[in-house]
Amino acid sequence: MMTSLLLGQTLSFTGDPFLRPWEECVSHREFGGVLIEDGYITAIGDGTALRAANPAARVMDYGRDLILPGFVDAHMHYPQTGIIASWGKRLIDWLNTYTFPEEMRFADPAYARALADRTLDLALAHGTTTLCSFCTIHEGSADAFFEAAKARGMRVAAGRTCMDRDTAPEGLRDTARSAYDESARLIARWHGKGRASYAITPRFSPTSTEEQLEALGALWAENPTCLMQTHLSEQTDEIEWVRGLYPQARDYLDTYEAHGLLGPRGVYGHVIHLEPRERDRLAEVGAAAVHCPTSNTFIGSGLFDLMGLKRRGVTVGLATDTGGGSSFSMLRTMAATYEIAQIRGQAVHPVQLLWLATEGSARALHLGGVVGSLQAGAEADLVVLDLASTPVIAQRQERARDLWEAVFPTIMMGDDRAIRASWVAGRPVTRT
Structure with a gap:
């Protein structure tokens, strides 16, 4: 069994933010972790705790990069x-x-x-x-x-x-x-x-x-x-x-x-x-x-x-x-x-x-809970975003007062340079 642990900031959703206040629909961990086994997410949580509980896992530490569903x-x-x-x-x-x-x-x-x-x-x-x-x-x-x-x-x-x-x-x-x-x-x-x-x-x-x-x-x-x-x-x-x-x-x-x-x-x-x-x-x-x-x-x-x-x-x-x-x-x-x-x-x-x-x-696409989700049981398709991928994005991100001010410049000005890594079925398929 291949076990991988991705460390970084993590962002997952708990509801539709168009139907409820967005603050109630999102979970952000500044020092998070995503545990992957045989192509599936088996746990998300505190990165330090997951690392201690899974000492044999292959670790990919993305630092301050943001880990999202693909x-x-x-x-x-x-x-x-x-x-x-x-x-x-x-x-x-x-x-x-x-x-x-x-x-x-x-x-x-x-x-x-x-x-x-x-x-x-x-x-x-x-x-x-x-x-x-x-x-x-x-x-x-x-x-x-x-x-x-x-x-x-x-x-x-x-x-x-x-x-x-x-x-x-x-x-x-x-x-x-x-x-x-x-x-x-x-x-x-x-x-x-x-x-x-x-x-x-x-x-x-x-x-x-x-x-x-x-x-x-x-x-x-x-x-x-x-x-x-x-x-x-x-x-x-x-x-x-x-x-x-x-x-x-x-x-x-x-x-x-x-x-x-x-x-x-x-x-x-x-x-x-x-x-x-x-x-x-x-x-x-x-x-x-x-x-x-x-x-x-x-x-x-x-x-x-x-x-x-x-x-x-x-x-x-x-x-x-x-x-x-x-x-x-x-x-x-x-x-x-x-x-x-x-x-x-x-x-x-x-x-x-x-x-x-x-x-x-x-x-x-009737794939809710299968892909597009950072939750246990979902298929391990992930994207890792570099929130300072270009000089203009980096200088704006440095002024950010919260996560949303940090990620919004990447949404508005980011391109493939912002993609630190893509993971498909629990495997990295682009640069890491």
């Missing part, structure tokens, strides 16, 4: 890694100009493997240990992603993207039948195997026919432990497009609901321009809305109503949405979350930002 990216597109930060257009133009031509390249299994490897290595370098990704319509693109994650021991969710409507280019169209059959094969091959979960993945209503949505709804009903991920109400012109394609629908969400694609394991990206009925239904069924702040500003989509959705009782996760999102860093994603909320007149506390990037996103 970041959880709840919505991203690994096939878009190569086109991240392409010159911005509106969503539909961006898809046609950059995304769809790039995704056609994933018919080549070697190309898919190379991009899967690159994406996961970039994620780990930025402290992200769990991702939920769209793949392409190619069955092999999903295999490549799951295989790359397995090689690194990472917990991931992903799914083959389904598009059968002629609004998608010919080289990226499937059929209702092939979408069902290939997704079913991937579920049998990967779902619940090791640290992999499958997400049934219609890209969004404008690129699927009602027949395909119906088939995928049936597949989800047959495999209810799978996630279902898609996009919802990202841009106003997208919503008008949906209205034209689905004139009978009450709203955008209804295009999914009418075909069995609304449920508690539904994960809906962006979710910016919602009707009151859509807010109510997301809350009622326990579905997750995923905030993608750098993407929403980069493509000009709009301002996510974080506080309003949380008040309504909607589960909210946080995501980079690479490559529409302009950074692999969940630190930058938290910073953008803060900035967007400020524009809406909402001040988000550092505790709330860190919770969204860890436990909040894990809950959105």
Whole structure:
């Protein structure tokens, strides 16, 4: 049995800081320790006491660095890694100009493997240990992603993207039948195997026919432990497009609901321009809305109503949405979350930002208590933050009067240089 003890400042959560006063939801130890055995956290507590009680443990002393649960990216597109930060257009133009031509390249299994490897290595370098990704319509693109994650021991969710409507280019169209059959094969091959979960993945209503949505709804009903991920109400012109394609629908969400694609394991990206009925239904069924702040500003989509959705009782996760999102860093994603909320007149506390990037996103993916948590019994996926990683951050951190003033500059200005180490399944996988 391999036992490791990480020493440093520790931060864990005892509740949702959007629903209770944040002071009641967080536990900080200035001289803390995290004990890991065979890939799981077995204890957290006082570092000195844990060291004395476990003299045979391999010790990693991170000093004043902050030990957190590994970041959880709840919505991203690994096939878009190569086109991240392409010159911005509106969503539909961006898809046609950059995304769809790039995704056609994933018919080549070697190309898919190379991009899967690159994406996961970039994620780990930025402290992200769990991702939920769209793949392409190619069955092999999903295999490549799951295989790359397995090689690194990472917990991931992903799914083959389904598009059968002629609004998608010919080289990226499937059929209702092939979408069902290939997704079913991937579920049998990967779902619940090791640290992999499958997400049934219609890209969004404008690129699927009602027949395909119906088939995928049936597949989800047959495999209810799978996630279902898609996009919802990202841009106003997208919503008008949906209205034209689905004139009978009450709203955008209804295009999914009418075909069995609304449920508690539904994960809906962006979710910016919602009707009151859509807010109510997301809350009622326990579905997750995923905030993608750098993407929403980069493509000009709009301002996510974080506080309003949380008040309504909607589960909210946080995501980079690479490559529409302009950074692999969940630190930058938290910073953008803060900035967007400020524009809406909402001040988000550092505790709330860190919770969204860890436990909040894990809950959105139905992985609460599995990852995203610094607690006994959770899988030992961790990130260690250097709170003085650059000269400008260090000089601000030196003036900090408490932990929150110390960590906030890293949230707002940090990048991969702030990642002292990433741990996956109890093993360090980046620099220590």
